[in-house]
Amino acid sequence: MTRPSGLLARLNDRSGLDELWRLLPEARLVxxxxxxxxxxxxxxxxxxxxxxxxxxxxxxxxAGGVKVIPTGLAHGTVTAVIRGTPYEITTLRRDEETDGRHAVVAWTENWEEDAARRDFTINAMSLDRNDVLYDYFHGVEDLAAHxxxxxxxxxxxxxxxxxxxLRFFRxxxxxxxxxxxxxxxxAISQRLTLIDTLSAERVxxxxxxxxxxxxxxxTVTAMKDVGLLARFLPAPNVLSLQRLLACQAPxxxxxxxxxxxxxxxDDLAERLKLSNADRDRLRLFGQNVPDLFPDMTDDDLRRARFQQPLPVLLERSWLRQAHVLGEPDHGWTVLRQRLERESQPVFPLGGNDAKDAGLVPGPAMGKWLKAGQAWWMQQGCLPDRAACLAYLSSVSEKTET
Known part of the structure; x- marks a missing residue:
């Protein structure tokens, strides 16, 4: 099906596109x-x-003076760069062989054949330089019907x-x-074993x-119902997710x-081969330390700010809110505001202070600093350097090994 569309008029700047169409007049947006x-x-x-x-x-x-980057020649793709804007250009293809993960392709000049290898009807339309829309699989109707x-x-x-x-559900x-x-x-429920052939990173x-x-x-519920979610997340806690969303978390x-x-x-992080950064975040969420609650004292708040970075505390506050109450507020918004207003406490003693106290680097120095920090935290992270030194002197920690 083809039809005049008027779609090109919706582009804010089509100068680069017009330059490409001057050189490649048969190309289409896809x-x-x-x-x-x-x-x-x-x-x-x-x-x-x-x-x-x-x-x-x-x-x-x-030849037309356009910078070209061969980004995926094996799949027929090059990237043209015009005034800093990239345009990905791919030769029409058909699949010769597929194994559920990779495809061997061959070039074709048949637009419908290329469209037939795309995933969804709403992604299989194309638009030429004359503003004519080509829709071989009723994508227009599907898009209108959601x-x-x-x-x-x-x-x-x-x-x-x-x-x-997975892309279908996304x-x-x-x-x-x-x-x-x-x-x-x-179709998905009948082919669940194919998911096991995918790399963890792709999933x-x-x-x-x-x-x-x-x-x-x-979406997660629909994936669970067809059996797809169980291939990598056997026991999802959908209620916990609902409670988190009810709190209007990010x-x-x-x-x-x-x-x-x-x-x-922990098992899921390994199963999905998550990045170290993502694993670290999950680990901190799982430890639930320090504990967070809406009526924290100012001392508790400073201790928490000292123990963990502010972004982690804010993220954990959403999880804690969802776990404890599953309610939109009940003081949690105020707690996050207090956390954001509180400046980062800094323990006032360091290695030079320990040296001045007669300690050499090693276990004794570490124990001395640890004892001072523990007392400082007990006092709400408020004592200054002089007060911390006075405390350590009074308990004679520097003499212990």
Whole structure:
């Protein structure tokens, strides 16, 4: 189906695009850029497809004075850079072989054949330089109906790339409305073992994006119902996630992941091969130290600020609020405001103070400083350097080994 669209008029600046079309007149905008133009939302990446072979695309662009980066020649992709803006250009393709993870592709000049290998109908539309929209699989109607459907047979699309099972739920959360497509859910439930062939990193990347998206509880529940979630998260705590959302906590993927899996975060972190930074955050959430509660005294507050960085305390406050109450407030907002107003306490003694007290680097010095810090914290992190030295002198800690 083709139709005049008027979509190009929605671009704030199409000068770079016009320059590419002058050199590659058969190219078309494809995928998410077309979908977002139709939705009337800002388009951040303008991706194009062309029947020209990648080697020819590079020659044509360079001859026209355009910088070209061969970002993915094996898949027919080059990136053109015009006045600092990148444009990804991919040669039309068809799949020759697929194994659920990778595809062997061949070039084609058939636009419908290229569109047929895409995942969802709303991502399979294209737009040419004359503002004509090409829609081979009824993506226009699906987008208007807030419906996410696979192109062609859902089962076949998943067998080509098992990650599409997760992508389906991510796209359905963002662009769908109501219950997910029944054919897609059935196809996913019948091919769950394919998920096990994916790398942990690919699964984690897609799932973390799902967790930051809209309708997250409905999406996670739908994934649980078809058996998909159990492939990497056997016992999700959906109620805990609901309580976190009820508190209006930030839409942070690791925060929401911990709410879902707090009883098994260590195993899940290993299973998904999460980054060290993400594992560290989960570990701190799991320790729940220092404890946080709305009626903390000023001394408790300073001790907490000394023990952990402010961002971690704020994140943990949301989890604690959800765990204890699951209510929007009950003093937690005030607690976070107090934490943010409180300056970072700094223990006033250091190695030079220990040396002045006659200690040499080693266990005795460490014990001396540790004793001073423990007393300083007991006093609400308020005593200054002189007071800490006076305390240590009075208890003669410097003489112990």
């Amino acid at each position: 995928g998410g850029s077309v979908r977002d133009l139709m939705r009337g939302v800002p388009v951040h990446d303008l991706d194009l497809a062309t029947p020209d072979y990648p080697e020819d695309v590079q020659k044509i662009l360079r 419906r996410v459907r696979f192109v062609g047979e859902a089962g076949r699309r998943i067998e080509e790339d098992a990650l599409r099972a 796209f359905d959360a963002r662009y769908g409305d109501g219950a997910p497509d029944a054919e897609a859910c059935q 984690a990347s897609e799932f973390l994006r799902i967790l930051t998206g809209p309708r997250v509880v409905q 839409a942070d993927a690791i925060l929401r992941l911990f709410a879902l899996c707090h009883a098994e975060w």
